[in-house]
Amino acid sequence: MKTLKIGENTLQLAKIIINNLKASEDLGILKCIQCGMCTSICPAARHTDYDPRKIVKRALDNDESLILDDIIWNCFYCYTCHSVCPVNNSACEINQIIRQKAIDEGKGKSKVAPFSAYGDSFLEFGLGAIPNNFFDDLVKDYGKEWLELKVSLEDIREELGLGHILLPKKEINDINEILKRSGFKKRLEIIRRGGG
């Protein structure tokens, strides 16, 4: 049992979480009674040491080692815990906020860097795409027909009466302006560099 010092701000991490933009307005972290509903239905908890109930406990205990703990990267973001919590808490949202802190504080950048190409695609086309650095692995699992689909996609879309997917140039420029001013472009470069 941790001994609390009088005057120590024991809820510092919980308050950071509550004030984060990702936190739902009525996030019930301070109402958590550790009932374990979240853990009982969590797919990551079923197969790994990830335990949403413990994640919430450590956040409430102001345990900052959580930010550096690899265990946070096992959450599926499926929101199952979030949908069943009796006090409207969300281990899923808490986990997302902790990961953002991990990115800000160093270690998380290498975890996210493999997804940098998604950001590049967004800046170039205004569209999301599976990062191409994963393609070799995907082709092994999906089969070569998947690559053939990429080649014939335009013909198939035409056959289906669908237009091209590209945005007009002006719109892509606007998106780039927005993402420069929102800080995303800089963030993307920091994450990419942090990936080593």
Add this chain to the structure above:
Amino acid sequence: MKKIPDKDILLFKSCLVNVEYPGVESSTKFLFDKLGIEYITSEKQSCCTGLGHYADLFDQFSTSALAARNFGIAREEGHKNLATLCATCYAILKKSANILNKKDDVRNRINKIFEDSNIPDLTYNAEDMDSRDNIFHVAEILFNKAGEIEDLVEIDLSGFRVASHHACHYCKVHHNDTIGNVRDPMVIETLARACGVEIVEWYDRKTSTCGNGFRQRYMNKELSFLVTSEKLISLKENKVDILLHMCPNCQLQFDRNQKVIGESLEVEFNIVCLNISQFLALALGADPYRVVGVQTHTVPVEPVLDKIKQINSCFEV
């Protein structure tokens, strides 16, 4: 029950539907046209940031700024009811609408970005977009027309056993806005029933995630596949022919990975994956290759089409 619109709809395009299962979009358009649902698409619309957002690459502020831009486009185009093809778009757009309506400082900062970027027409005013009244999943728009769909069915699909996979990011993220019980929503079942098909009402792991888990499929594949295989095994035990989807992420997970998971378990699954729009379009007589787009699927849909042909003399491929 929330009020579901049938006009002034911007059909919100999805990056994964675009390149993996474009037949989901053409099937939805086929259904909207048949049902007299008034909608447009816009070439100006950007993606929601989906995979980038939930892989932790995008920050919430940037995602919300891009949502505000898309909301502005919907408004400019006079179609401010959004209908998404993907559950991730649905969840992300609703979250951003809530942030833009409730957090004055965030809204003001985003509007300042629009002003500085010389796109002041996109300025977002509080309550321009209501998360509950303006943002829907396509399956909800169709759910509202289940009675009319029943009258339009041309193809008998009653020989198939189907089950639903309700996407987590439809059911669980904004669970107060989910149609039906969040623990067992029956949106897909209601629509499938309109086609007279046999439905597996409940199966083990029915409400489990598909296992994609955004980063998990790419960085933590073993864990991702463990979760997917649990559901596939349960579907196999329940003798399911067709798994009905409402999210391209889930469809990708079950369709593209099914063979490799089956090989590792030494089980042949052969469970056909269709989006509920594709399934309904088939029932309403749409061409499998020119509308439904079965040619982009990995688990072959042809056995299903052959069986349809045996039962329905009018069905031609």
